[in-house]
Amino acid sequence: MKTKTLWSSIAFIGSIGIANAAPVQNPANGHWYDFINTGSIDWNTAKNQAESLTYLDLSGHLATISDADENAFLYTNVSSALGYLGATDELTEGTWQWVTGESFSYTNWAVEEPNNCCGGESYLMTWENGTWNDIFNNSGYTSSYFVEYEAVSAIPVPGAVWLFGSAILGLIGFGRRNRKQA
Numbered sequence: 001m002k003t004k005t006l007w008s009s010i011a012f013i014g015s016i017g018i019a020n021a022a023p024v025q026n027p028a029n030g031h032w033y034d035f036i037n038t039g040s041i042d043w044n045t046a047k048n049q050a051e052s053l054t055y056l057d058l059s060g061h062l063a064t065i066s067d068a069d070e071n072a073f074l075y076t077n078v079s080s081a082l083g084y085l086g087a088t089d090e091l092t093e094g095t096w097q098w099v100t101g102e103s104f105s106y107t108n109w110a111v112e113e114p115n116n117c118c119g120g121e122s123y124l125m126t127w128e129n130g131t132w133n134d135i136f137n138n139s140g141y142t143s144s145y146f147v148e149y150e151a152v153s154a155i156p157v158p159g160a161v162w163l164f165g166s167a168i169l170g171l172i173g174f175g176r177r178n179r180k181q182a
Contacts, residue, residue: 023055028070028073029070032055032058032150033073033146033147033149034055034146034149035079035083035144035146036050038144041143042137042138043137046145047084050145050147058149059150059151060148061100061150062145064086064087064098064099064102066103068108071108074130078146079144079146080129082127082142083146084142084144084146085125085145086098086148088122088123089114089134093116093122094116108130109133110133113131113132115134120136125141126146
């Protein structure tokens with residue numbers, strides 16, 4: 001009976017995917033990273049699943065890499081396995097964009113990558129050595145993805161400044177109106 005329970009538990013864990021025991025924090029930027037192995041997944045599904053995750057009230061998204069240190073941290077501390085990252089060139093071939101909209105200025109392409117093999121590789125993944133590869137959007141090649149958790153402002157900074165300024169001006173106007181009526 002104990003053997004049956006053990007195998008049932010293993011099957012259940014395998015069916016929901018495998019992740020690190022807990023996300024790992026990068027002290028250089030304060031972001032948390034996780035590696036999730038689902039068994040079979042395409043890039044769009046990985047993107048949607050990553051964006052549905054939270055950790056310590058931080059929003060998740062497919063990991064974005066801004067420099068060599070962050071890439072090395074991911075490879076060394078999170079996982080050295082194949083996995084999707086958060087970039088695509090599906091809108092304009094050859095123009096890679098991070099899912100967060102941040103600058104795509106650092107790259108770590110493997111030799112002869114990106115190559116847009118067979119006319120359709122528009123999604124970013126890592127190789128086992130930490131270099132990058134462009135890949136098709138299918139569930140047959142990699143079964144894993146990297147999640148990055150970070151605070152996401154609901155209002156962009158310029159919008160927040162405008163909103164705060166408008167509130168102050170509104171309060172000043174309200175105060176003047178009340179003084180005129182008194």
